[in-house]
Amino acid sequence: MKPLPDEYPREISIRWTRPRAYASVLAEGCSHDDDAKLYMISRRYSTAAPKVIYIGKTWDQCVSGRLKQKDHRERYARWRHAYPRQSFFVSHGIVKIDEGRMTRKRLDEIERILIYASSLDHTENINNIWTHRVTDAYRILNSGSRASIFRKIFLGIVTS
Numbered sequence: 499m500k501p502l503p504d505e506y507p508r509e510i511s512i513r514w515t516r517p518r519a520y521a522s523v524l525a526e527g528c529s530h531d532d533d534a535k536l537y538m539i540s541r542r543y544s545t546a547a548p549k550v551i552y553i554g555k556t557w558d559q560c561v562s563g564r565l566k567q568k569d570h571r572e573r574y575a576r577w578r579h580a581y582p583r584q585s586f587f588v589s590h591g592i593v594k595i596d597e598g599r600m601t602r603k604r605l606d607e608i609e610r611i612l613i614y615a616s617s618l619d620h621t622e623n624i625n626n627i628w629t630h631r632v633t634d635a636y637r638i639l640n641s642g643s644r645a646s647i648f649r650k651i652f653l654g655i656v657t658s
Contacts, residue, residue: 507635509596514642517587531560536591
């Protein structure tokens with residue numbers, strides 16, 4: 499399959515770091531805090547596979563700083579109460595664009611596509627689960643500790 503000539507997708511690579519305990523990231527931060535533009539929160543019961551429950555973005559702040567904000571503190575407290583026997587983890591998403599530069603709009607669109615493509619069974623993201631409203635073509639390649647996020651996500655018109 500090939501994209502239509504005027505629909506060449508923007509090539510995005512996201513390397514997801516190994517998950518760290520949520521409380522540890524809150525307390526100590528992470529060496530990837532300055533590089534990561536995305537973050538993924540997952541929960542896991544015992545030895546079961548982790549389930550992604552939240553995907554977020556950062557622009558002017560680090561991931562641990564975002565997690566300390568009021569809305570995330572309240573969300574984390576609600577999760578801990580709802581799932582007392584589960585552990586929570588944070589992975590950092592380091593984003594690379596093959597052509598062009600990172601802009602707020604592009605980062606917002608990448609986040610929306612990831613949320614839209616995620617499983618509706620477990621996600622806690624309220625926005626972007628029913629529609630992504632992205633008009634550009636993207637090809638997103640996820641690598642590293644991506645949990646239940648798809649390895650490849652394509653958005654656009656393709657022909658074969």
